[in-house]
Structures are given as C-alpha cells and as structure tokens.
Amino acid sequence: MNRQKSLTRIAELLGRFTTEVGLLNAANLYDINIHAENVLIPLIKLAYGLDMVNANYTKGKNFSAVDLIDNKNRVAFQVTSTADNEKIKHTLNQFIKHERYLSYDILFVYIIGNKQSAYTGKGHAEIVQDKLAFDKDEHIIDNNDLFKKISGIVSLQQISAIEQFLEEEFSEQKIEFRKKALENPASVKHTEHVYFNLIEANIPETLYIADIAIDREAIIKESWTTEYKLKMDASPRKVLRRAIDLAGLTRIADWHVTGNQLLTFRNLHDPAEPLRNFIDQGTITPLKPKEYWTIDADHQRSFTSILNFSLQQLLSHKAIHYIGEDDIYRYQPEGKIVKQRTVEWKKTKRAKRTVIFELFDKNKEQIVCFRHFSFEAKFNLYDEQWYLSVNPTWSFTSNGYKKSGLAKYYAPGLKRLENNNTIYYGFRFISYCLTHNILSDEITFPYLTFNTPFFDEVLTDTEVVEIDENVPEDTPLE
C-alpha cells in the first residue's frame, strides 16, 4: 500500500520535472548544468546505482556528446530536451567522432520532457557501426522510462528515498529558485553571515608625551641592593619600571618609552598621577593620537606599543596576563591558589566557561599541569580606526605560571579537535571579557575600551552553492 502511494507520488513529482523543463524551454532558459548537479546525478544514482559526474561541471565549453559520465562503470548520459531523431543522430555522431566509445560502453540519451512515441532508428547503425551497442528502445529514455525503472525496484526503502529526494527537489521553493537562477544568475545569492575577529577599540582623545627625568645610573645601582638586579645596559623601560617599584608605587604597564620620551594616555597634568614623578613636568605635551601615529611608520609602531601596554594593563585587572615569551594573553588564577577558574558570561543566556582546567594523571590522583584558555591579540589600523584582532588558543603551565613541557603533547591534539564554532565562541567569549567586568572586585580601566563586536557582514555569492553542513563520518577533523 505504501509502495503504491510512494510510486504515485514519484510519478507526480517526475511530472513536475517534465513541466519545469518544458516551461524553461519555452522561455529559452533551459540549461543542463542547473539540473545536472542537483537533480540528475542523485536521481540516476538512486534509480540506476550509477555514480555519474557532470562532464560540463565548469562554465564554458560543453564536453561534446556526453553530459554525465561514470568512468568506473563506463556509462555516459547525454541529456537533452530535444526529442527528435536528428538530435539522437547528432549525439551519436559526436560520440563516435570524439571516440567516446573508448571510454564508455553504454550511452543513454536522456530526454528531459517526453520522448517521441516511437523512433525508427534510421541512420543509427550507420553512425555507430560496431563501435557502440546502441538500442533505440533501451537507450533513449525519458521520465516515463525512469519511472518504469523505479517501479521495478524491489526495495521499499529505496523507493522511499527516491520519493523523499524528489519531494525536496521539486518543492515549489526549489523550482522557483532554479527559475530565478536561470533568469538572472546574479540575483540568486547564497548568503550567510560571517564575522571578523576584530574588536573596535576606543582610544582616549589625548596622548601625553613628556621627557623622562630619572637618574638612570642611580636606579640601576640601587637595584643591586634588591633581589632583581638590573644590568648597566638594561632597556629604558626596565629602568623606569624599576624606578616605579623603588618609589614604592603600584606597578602599571600602560606607558611606553621611546628615545627619552614617555608616552601614555594617563593625564600627566593631573597632580595625582604617579607617572609625574618620573618626568620633566615642563615638557608635558598633549597631542591628538592621530597627530602622533600619522607622522611616520616609526611613530605608528610606538603608538601600537602604547596600545599594547594599555591592553596589558586593562587585562591585568581581569586576571588575564600577558605572557611575553609566547606573545599571548593567558587567563590566570583569580587568587593565590591555583585551581580551576570559571568566568560567567552571556551568549544568548548566561553561561559559565571554564578558563583554567586541572589536568590529572592517568590514575586521576595528581595534577600534571593546568590548561589555560588564552589568546593572541594584535592592533590593526583600518581607515583611521584601531581594531584588535583576537585569536583564541591554549597555554599549559605546571603551576599556574610556569610553562609546562607537556604543552607539546596536549596542544596539537586539542587544536585538531577545534572547529569553526569552537573558535568563534571562544572569540565571542573573549570579546565579552574585554567589554564587561568579569571579576567581582574589578577596577574599570578608563584609558582603553572596546565596543561590543560584530560587524554583521553578509557574504554574498552570485553562484548557487548548496552546502551540506552535516559532517560526514570520515571528514577530517577541523
């Protein structure tokens, strides 16, 4: 009963196919390629068990005499909407002329639409000689023949699969889609949203520059009385940092030294600003940031440095530290005890994400290392706007701080398991952390802020691209 019902429906749907082609033909719009990939190849596979490919896959020239080919079974199909004997003869002529018989033993001429009620076969034998066994009754087929073939299928499952396939392919929506694609290929767009890994940065309106005024040699020598001793040729940044330490002030990162000048977004005119202790206050110069970075490439590099140091300061308030040796930012423990850390954030609903994992040995008795969520971050300037590009990654430590030698065993496997979604949500999570307070006692850093991303960009495509997003079993892991 089910079988008969399915076959009736298949006949109706094949009728739609014939009608569609008829209408397109009448409008001079028919193009084999639009049906080959989506309709014919799967249909022939389901009905005949043949693995056809479209010989005209690419735009441009037709592969003469045949449209669809199965090299393994040596079968070729010529698909046409012209049913007359002249067309059959022309196909056979081309087939012989181009020696297709060397590659294919069987040629089907598949008339999309209705074939003639009968063919005389006149002229066929002369053309094919003994090079091809071509039987007009067997090898000229149309949708009625296809239906007969399907009716002969014993497996109900197979018949259901064909019905389901045709149901989908000859839905009104799909028929309309194909018509539009043929009428105006540019009008049919495959669209989807794609997101940049960029977060728009808001930088303060003023950049302060001042000459540094410290006794370099005295600071270096004073450092020798402490645990961390500076060398005589220590970098200007190291010396100034030590001067801040020695003055008993809280260490801050958001300043940059170039030549003998200090650069910062902090207001150096503010009497409460600790950095004033280390500069010649008479030299303080406020500037519009753009005036500075547009001077030349060197100034742009210095400006990028001040952005990087400001980012380090911003993230340190969130217990995310810059790890210089790997050039990454790493989620650190919130307190002194190193343990699993989670951060509450919001995707569509409130969610918790673990950013530090404890990795145990085989017996689950001892922690062998910690896996920290981390990211790379770089500033980029496009059309006078600064953006931060963010790429999630992982970092492994033995005690929450020291790099673990086990990283090389864990990292590649972990990265292989990640797919687009994993990274995309990692990026969204980091964006959230950059634009929201994530610690209960977090101090808001005022000198660098970010806008909540997403530039909703739409990817457009003038071609029809059907993508099966289901991951086949043996798809390589992303």
Next chain:
Amino acid sequence: MNIKLLSEPPLQFGTGEHIDPKTGIITFNPYDLQGVRPERIKTGIIGKSDSVDTVIGWLNTGKRIIAAKKSTLGKLFPEFCGFSKTDAFKSEIIYDEGYIRKINNSDFDHIIKNEKRYWKIIEEFVTLYINEIKFLAKNKNPDVILCVLSEKFIQSILGAPTAENTDAESASAEDADEEKDEQDEFISRQENNFRRLLKARAMEYNIPIQIVRDRIAKPSGEMQDPATIAWNFYTAIYYKASGTPWAMKKKDSTIVCYAGISFYKSRDRATTQTSITQIFNEHGKGVILRGQPVEMKKGDLEPHLTELQAYDLLDYSLKEYYEALKVYPQRLVLHKTSNFNAAEIEGFKSAAYKNNIHAVDMVTIMRTDLRLYREGPYPPLRGTMASYTDTTHLLYTRGFVPYYNTYPGSYIPAPIEIRLFSHDESPELICEEILALTKMNWNNTQFDRKFPITIECSRKVGEILKYLSPEQTPQIKYSFYM
C-alpha cells in the same frame, strides 16, 4: 569593509576544463595532449636493491586503476585512473635493467660504521646517490630519476619519525600552512637536509629527480590513501618529464606572467639574504633566477632591494623569460612575501616599462592574524575575499570547499593577507588569479593549497639554493626544486 565569494577557478586540460585536477585529467586528459609531451617517460631508478624492487612493483600496480579510499567524500578521494598510454594521462613510464642502479647495503653500512659526524653521514649518503645519478645521466639520459629511500634508512639512520614529507607524499603536512607550525618538531630536519642537498647536488646533471620512499607501496595509517599517493606521484612525474598536466584558464588573450620574489638566508643564517625570482606563464612554464645578496641592516624587519637591484633583477628575469619562451608578456604580476618600498616599486616599474610591459601589479602576500568566522562547524568557504580597505584584502585559500563538500584540513585554516602596493587591475581580479595560482602545484592534486605557486615555489627554491655554492648555476626550471 566588503566581503564576497570568488568562484573556484577552472583549469584547462587537453579537451576541456574543470575545477578539479583529478576529474580534469580523467575526463579531459593532460593539457598538452595535442602537443609535444612525455608519452614515454624514460625513468632511472636508484636505491637499495630490495627498496628498488618494492618501488618497481608499485610502479606496475600504478599502470592500472587503484581503488578509491572508502569514504563518503568521493570527490576528495577518487580512484586513480592508472598511468598508461591508454588511460587518462596517455603516457607511460619506461625503463629497462640499464636504468636501474642498485646501491649495496654494505655501502650504507660502511658510512655509518666509519663516520660519526651527522652532517658528514648525510653528505656521504648523498654522494652514493649522486654517483649513480651521474652514471645514468652520462649513459642513459633518462627524463626523470627516482631516488628510492628505504624505510629502514629513514627510521634507523636519519632517525626520522613518521611525518609525511617525501616528494611522493607531498600532501597536507609538508608546507601546507599553519599545520606546519604544529608539526615542525615532528618533521625530520635530517631528512630535509638530505633531500635538499641531494636535489642541489643533482642539479648539474640536468635531470629532475623524484625522491620516493619504498613505504609508498604499503602506506601506513597516517599516510595518504594509495590512490591519492598515486595521483600526486604520477602528476609530479609527468610534470618533471616536461609535461603540462593542466594550465590556468586564460580570461582573455593578454599575455600575462606571474613572478614571485623572495629572499632566503644562507645556511649560516648570516645577515645577508639572497633574492630569487620566478616567472611563470599560465602553463606554469618559466624561469627561476638567483639575484643579488641583500644586506640586512640592524633593526631591519624585512629585506628590501635597492632601486638598482630591483631593476636589474626584473630586467634580467624578463630577458631570461623571453629566451625560454620567446614571448614578451603584456602584463606582469609581482608577488612578494614582504612589503614593497618606494625604491623597489620604482626599480620594478622601470624594468617593466623598459621591456614594454605597461600593466604591472605589485602584490604582497603574507600571513595574517585576521580571521573570519561563520555559524556552524565549518570554516569560511575557500574563495572568501574580505576587503578591509582598497589595498588590504583577506583571502581564504583554504576553507570549506563546496566541490569536496568538506573542509579538507586538520586545523582551523588561516587566510592570507593581500596588500596591493601598485595595481592596474582590480583587487578582485588579482585575488582571483591568486586563487587560481594556488592550483598550479603539480606536486599535489588536491587543489586547495594555501599559497599561490609563485610564493610556494619561492620557499622551495630558497631551501634548495641554500645548498648550492655561489659559483654553481641554478637550474631555471621549477621541476628541479619540487
């Protein structure tokens, strides 16, 4: 910012065009079908006796169809068509006993026993092969020479792990992209040294060599499937024997050539870098030339040519290109892995104008931190082009490939950044060409390479030229480097 999807560029084959090299060859035969081409490839074979026998056995298997990998991704892993005069390639490998040169086990053993210095061992192994290459070149003049490495040799002597990096398995891992960073430590430096030294020293005998491991006859789980190995091997052999498996499809009748300019450090990692240039036409035919050393000053982030050096390098290259192909290009596209400075732009433009080329595009192609994300498990589609500004573009050369219906990679793919320093053609066309040039690698029949051949070639050529002394003349054909 603007985003669009570039369509997969078609390739030209003997009797038709297709986007996929494998289907293209099966359906339409190699590009040079109607022309002078390697119908019978005289092949020399060198190696240990048992390894040579194994590879000869494998060559016989490759004359017929090799079954496809069991997979739902049929287009990614199709069967191999068989390499014979009647099958798709319409070509065959021929040799007789005189072309087979066997190296005794005792010769290898003797070196290991008497030499403890690692580098010396490599050199002496190379010499064993070179002696036989010299003999074959003098007495038999084959089109290609297969240098067979036994698995035992690789494992126990060079200590190489199982990473895939022989010519015949050139697939994904070797230099594809970001994967390399992850796998660097697994790739045997020793074996690379051996391969590069062998290729450099073999150059003077004027016969391209193909290094092949005997394990291709019995690929292990982590290797490619037998049909894919055969596809890559035979396509490379056909190209090395001067064949043209496929070509870029020309958009119009303009004669365009594509040049890659890069720098390589000498093996002592001195501050001097040497420039090289490769010029290709759409068939992948062209020349490779070594330029002048470039002094890197302290603080320089990337090497740059002086105006005169830029002028000389391009002028000389265009002359050699004319000598090789007897045609002057009308448009020139320069690809470089570093930024162009004003002096270089001036020098290159002057050389181009002097050679009557008035359309020049100067394009930097580099790695980037920029990414795009989609919804769902798959990365952006190959061909996705994002324009940040008029001159800065992002291009996904690796990514989800609709034709394969998957993303055929192991890690999240990274796009490449395209910077236009001077251009006469539209950014879209320049990116379309870059996409097409990623398919012009005859070492690999999977078409989604990360870098265009101009850049990929630079890297390979540089790696081998390091082993060539300054007074040796490098070969001008890419087949000696791949």
